[in-house]
Amino acid sequence: MSATVLDIITTAALLYAVAAGLLIVFGVMKIINFAHGAFLTVGGYAALAVTHWGLNPWFSLPAAFVAGCACGMLIERVVMRPLYSRPLDAILATWGLGIILGQLITLAFGREVQFVRSPLAGTMNFLGTAYSEYRLSVVLAAAVLAGALGLALNGTRLGLNTRAVIMNENLARALGIDSARVRFGTFSLGAGLASLAGALITPLSSVDLNMGVPWLVNAFMLVLVSGVSLISLGIACLVLGGAQVLVSTYLNPILGGLTIVVLAALLLRLRPKGFSRD
Amino acid sequence: MRLKLHTLACTTVLALGWATGQNAVAADPIKIGVPVGLSGANSVVAPSVVQSAELAVEEINARGGVLGRPLELEVADDGSGAAGAKKAFDSLIYQKKVDVLISMETSAARNAGLPIVTRGKTPFIYTSFYEGRSCNKYLYVDAWVPDQQVAPIVDFFRTTYKAKTYFLIGSDYAFGRGMLQFTRGYIEKTGGKVVGEEYLPMDGSDWTAIVSKLKAAGPDALVTSTAGGAPNVTLTKQLRAAGVKLPYGNLAVDEGTAKSMGPDAEGIYISGSYFTNVDGVKNKEFLAAMQKKFGTGLKTPNDLSVPQYEAVYLYKAAVEKAGSTAADKVVPLLGQVSFEGPRGLIRMNKQRHAPLTMYLGQVQKDGGIKILESFKDVDPGDQCPSLK
Numbered sequence: 001m002s003a004t005v006l007d008i009i010t011t012a013a014l015l016y017a018v019a020a021g022l023l024i025v026f027g028v029m030k031i032i033n034f035a036h037g038a039f040l041t042v043g044g045y046a047a048l049a050v051t052h053w054g055l056n057p058w059f060s061l062p063a064a065f066v067a068g069c070a071c072g073m074l075i076e077r078v079v080m081r082p083l084y085s086r087p088l089d090a091i092l093a094t095w096g097l098g099i100i101l102g103q104l105i106t107l108a109f110g111r112e113v114q115f116v117r118s119p120l121a122g123t124m125n126f127l128g129t130a131y132s133e134y135r136l137s138v139v140l141a142a143a144v145l146a147g148a149l150g151l152a153l154n155g156t157r158l159g160l161n162t163r164a165v166i167m168n169e170n171l172a173r174a175l176g177i178d179s180a181r182v183r184f185g186t187f188s189l190g191a192g193l194a195s196l197a198g199a200l201i202t203p204l205s206s207v208d209l210n211m212g213v214p215w216l217v218n219a220f221m222l223v224l225v226s227g228v229s230l231i232s233l234g235i236a237c238l239v240l241g242g243a244q245v246l247v248s249t250y251l252n253p254i255l256g257g258l259t260i261v262v263l264a265a266l267l268l269r270l271r272p273k274g275f276s277r278d
Numbered sequence: 279m280r281l282k283l284h285t286l287a288c289t290t291v292l293a294l295g296w297a298t299g300q301n302a303v304a305a306d307p308i309k310i311g312v313p314v315g316l317s318g319a320n321s322v323v324a325p326s327v328v329q330s331a332e333l334a335v336e337e338i339n340a341r342g343g344v345l346g347r348p349l350e351l352e353v354a355d356d357g358s359g360a361a362g363a364k365k366a367f368d369s370l371i372y373q374k375k376v377d378v379l380i381s382m383e384t385s386a387a388r389n390a391g392l393p394i395v396t397r398g399k400t401p402f403i404y405t406s407f408y409e410g411r412s413c414n415k416y417l418y419v420d421a422w423v424p425d426q427q428v429a430p431i432v433d434f435f436r437t438t439y440k441a442k443t444y445f446l447i448g449s450d451y452a453f454g455r456g457m458l459q460f461t462r463g464y465i466e467k468t469g470g471k472v473v474g475e476e477y478l479p480m481d482g483s484d485w486t487a488i489v490s491k492l493k494a495a496g497p498d499a500l501v502t503s504t505a506g507g508a509p510n511v512t513l514t515k516q517l518r519a520a521g522v523k524l525p526y527g528n529l530a531v532d533e534g535t536a537k538s539m540g541p542d543a544e545g546i547y548i549s550g551s552y553f554t555n556v557d558g559v560k561n562k563e564f565l566a567a568m569q570k571k572f573g574t575g576l577k578t579p580n581d582l583s584v585p586q587y588e589a590v591y592l593y594k595a596a597v598e599k600a601g602s603t604a605a606d607k608v609v610p611l612l613g614q615v616s617f618e619g620p621r622g623l624i625r626m627n628k629q630r631h632a633p634l635t636m637y638l639g640q641v642q643k644d645g646g647i648k649i650l651e652s653f654k655d656v657d658p659g660d661q662c663p664s665l666k
Contacts, residue, residue, distance in 0.1 A: 003490045011486060112321040113508040115515075115538055123521030132519040204516055205483045206508040208321070214483060248487030253478050254450055256487060 002129045004249055010135040012234075012241040013142035015260075017200050019219040019226075019233060020149060021193030027166040027228035028186040029084075031091050032220060035075070037212030038098035039068050039191045043198025044207040045105055047116045057119035060199045061141075068195020071101070072188035080187060081180070102209050111209065118203035134203055141200060145193070149230055162186060166228055214257075221264035227276025236275045240264060307350035308343075308603055310335070310590065311376030311400075313366035313383060313391065318358030319480060320384055322507040322535050326577035327382045327405070327586045328353055333564075333571055334590035344594045345601070352376055356387045358505070359480075363387035364394065371398035377603045380589045382406040382421075382582045384505060385452035386480070392417065399605050401612065403593060403626075405585035407550070409456020413662035416605065418612045418626045420592060421585040422551050422634055424460035424529075425659035430549040430638040430651065431501065431527040432464055439525045441498035443473045447488055447513065449504040450477040457503035457529050473497050480505050483512045489520045503529040506582075511539055518542045534578040537645035546641045550581040551634040552621045553647045561620040579620075588619035592626065630665055631658035 018040065025033045046067040047060035075097060083090040120133040153159040164172040165182045173179050198212065205211060222240060226232035240260045248256025267274055312331055314324040328351075335349045343349060352374045354366035363383065370376045371394060379395065379402040388404055395402045395416050403418045410423035435441040444465050448454030454477060462472050474495045476488045492500065500522070504510045510530055517526070527547045533554060536543040554565065564587065568579055577583070593608075595615035600607040616625040626632045636656045639647040 003493060007486050007490050011484075111317045112325065113319075113511065115511060115540065117540070118515070118519065121518065121541075123519075130521050132516075132521070134519050204512070204519065206511045206515075208508055209317070210481070211483070214481065245487055249491060253476060253482070253487055257479055257482060257484075 002127060003131065004245065006126065006129060006131050006135075007245045007249070008238070008242040010132075010139055011245050012237040013139040014197075014201060015218060015222060015237040015241045016234060017138070017142045017145055017197040018194070018215045019222045019237065020145060020230065021190040021197065022219050023223045023226065023228065023230065023233050024149075024162075024186050024193070025190035026223050028162060028183055029080075029087075029090070031087050031094070032223070033187075033190060034091065034095040034216070035097040035101065036094075036190070036194050036219065037216035038101035039071065039194035040198035040201075040212035040215060041105060041209060042068055042071055042101065042191075043195030043200075044116070044202045044205075044211050045109055046195060047199040047202045048109065048114055048207045051116045057117045057203070060116065060119075060202075061196060064199035065192045065196040068198075069188045069192035071195070072191025073184070075191070076184050076187040081183075084183070098212075105209060113206045113208040116202040116207055120203075138200055145196075146230060146234065153230070158182070158185060218260045221261050225264045225267050225274030227274060229276050232275040232277065239275070305345075305347040307348045308345075308378075308597070309350050309352055309374060309376040310593070311367075311370035311374060311379045311381070312351055312353045312586075313356040313363060313370060313379065313381050313387070314353065315358030315362075315384060315387065316353075316355040318362070319505040319507045319509060320358040320382075322511075322538065323382070323532055323580065323582050326534055326580055326583040329568065329572055329577055330579060330583040330587035331380065331590055333568055334587045336571065337567070338590070338594055344597050345603075349590070349594075356383055356391075358384050358387060358507075360386045360390035363390040367391040367394040367398075371395070371400050376400065378403070378593050378608070380405060380586065380593060382586055385409060385412075385456070388412065389452060401593070401596075401605050401609050403589040403612070405589045406582055409453045410460070410658075411456075411661055413630065413665055415665070416609055418592075418630050419661075420589050420624055420626050420632045421581070422636065422656075423631060423658050423661060424457050425661075426551075426634055426636055426656040427529065427549050428457070428461050428464050430636055430653060431529070431547055432461065432468065432470070434547065434638055434650070435499045435525050435527065436468060436470065439499060441470065441525060443471050443495075443497040443499075445473055445492050445495055445497040445500050445524075446475040447485075447492070447500070447502045447504070448475075448477050449480045449482075449509050451480050451505065453530070454480075454503050454505065458501070461501055461503070461529070478509070480509065482509065485513050485516045489516055489522065492517075492522065493520065497524065499525040499527065501527045501529065506530050506532065507535065510535060514539060514542050514546070531641075532580040532582055533645075533647055534580045536641045536647070537578055540645070541643065543641045543645065544643050547638065548641065548647065549636060549638050551636055552579075552581040552584045553637060553639055553649060554579060555647065555649065556621070556637065558620065558622065560618055560622075564620040584620050585624075588617055588621065588624050591617040591619065592624065628658050629660065629662040631661045633657050 043064035046064040050060040123130045226236040244259040247259045339348045356363040356366040382405045407421040446458045596611040636653045638651045
């Protein structure tokens with residue numbers, strides 16, 4: 001039983017790490033960034049490069065974040081900025097970007113499935129249950145991430161500007177906020193966060209071109225039901241991620257894979273606001 | 279003008295090449311189609327399969343080809359799945375007009391390709407171990423089936439570890455389910471009990487709930503049968519991260535994958551018809567030739583790539599015996615010819631399948647395989663009773 005509880009918490013933490021970047025970009029730009037999965041993959045390969053260079057596996061986290069941010073900055077300037085007045089085209093562009101990033105990674109690293117060393121192997125005794133150390137450390141990482149994001153949004157000038165843009169971009173601009181800069185900052189940060197999440201999941205997974213795909217769909221649904229709030233996102237991850245673990249454990253893991261998508265769709269039908277409060 | 283000169287140069291080179299080519303081998307090449315999963319789940323192992331096919335073709339061409347014609351490979355990516363396989367088989371059979379298909383693929387890809395093979399009337403040698411009982415007029419298999427592979431592992435767990443209860447985990451597709459269905463039957467027949475059987479979709483990577491169920495069930499031993507490559511790795515990593523130290527038999531891991539998984543693979547029991555350290559002169563010659571041809575780019579030869587190498591030779595023998603590449607002549611002869619390869623004497627004479635020498639091995643710390651036992655000429659059982 002307690003293993004199930006830990007499964008739920010660690011799964012929610014992983015989902016939160018993956019969805020946070022998508023949520024921020026969605027909040028500011030009002031578009032779903034389909035390149036999110038590709039940024040996740042970038043992070044996986046950054047972790048792979050760290051392994052190849054024989055560095056400490058923990059180093060893959062900052063490396064992935066920096067690589068993701070760099071990709072995000074470049075893409076925002078070159079591709080996204082000219083499309084801000086055409087949101088539908090921008091969504092298509094992110095889709096195409098995902099494909100291009102995938103092909104570039106293929107050229108650099110090859111098509112095959114590869115592996116990254118885990119920084120923590122083995123289990124530890126947690127409240128009477130022997131549980132994977134690495135999965136527990138992911139919870140810690142997600143908590144730090146949530147705290148840092150909360151601080152950045154609520155405690156800094158850029159965060160204040162960002163929240164203003166999220167609430168009403170035109171009004172924010174009228175007040176002299178440089179919304180282009182906010183967009184640049186959030187898109188890069190979102191890409192960096194996706195990439196960081198990619199590096200976080202690789203020790204539990206393999207590194208391949210499609211590693212981002214299963215995560216993208218779930219993250220997308222979670223963002224849709226959580227409005228634009230990091231707190232609602234946390235609740236959504238716990239509730240829907242928890243449902244996924246329960247269905248997988250007590251019914252069938254194949255159905256478990258569908259749980260988040262199905263529940264999110266149902267929730268949006270019954271309560272269009274999802275988990276957001278206002 | 280510059281462009282024209284360039285074109286002229288190209289044409290001259292082409293013409294020269296054609297002229298010299300004429301002297302070396304006088305006839306059209308015999309085309310071998312190789313649909314494999316260069317991307318997707320099989321991408322870990324597919325390059326080794328292509329390499330061993332390349333070696334076989336090079337060796338045969340160096341000795342004058344087959345019936346005076348050179349062999350030529352046409353490799354196509356099937357994406358490790360059904361959709362990609364349909365495209366790959368279509369283009370190989372109808373556009374490239376290959377004379378034969380020789381390939382290691384997922385069962386999903388093979389099943390999707392077979393109707394196209396039937397329509398195209400093309401001989402097809404399947405070189406991957408699989409769940410068994412795939413029967414088609416044009417299909418031969420020179421790798422193992424569950425009847426040959428499962429028994430060594432289960433017998434070993436029963437006698438060495440006194441295992442009575444087993445947990446089975448697989449990928450949700452023909453191979454995963456087929457292998458575990460056979461395993462369940464064999465365990466129950468030999469007095470054991472299956473306490474859990476769980477599947478994840480082929481592209482699934484989150485084994486969390488299944489691992490927790492396994493730990494809750496507390497079995498004596500674990501047998502897994504996932505798709506090769508990514509799912510196998512993610513499952514093994516998550517099992518190790520969760521501290522699972524049961525006797526662990528893996529029906530789908532090959533030597534190359536085991537090596538690249540690193541320390542997580544240590545201790546896994548595997549059963550197969552080929553490991554790089556099997557005895558025999560033919561194996562030593564094969565490994566030396568592979569090393570010479572590919573050098574540092576060599577992908578470790580394995581139980582999926584060696585049957586591919588042997589199948590090219592088996593096809594050569596059948597074509598030479600038939601005196602032609604005509605499918606209706608070659609297909610019946612594929613069941614009669616034999617070839618002495620790295621795995622010993624291979625002959626696909628048992629209902630389109632091959633009796634094979636099987637080995638039980640354990641993955642060592644360095645990723646190598648220690649052979650614990652060998653079983654000579656294990657019969658594939660009744661696979662296709664209605665086909666001769």
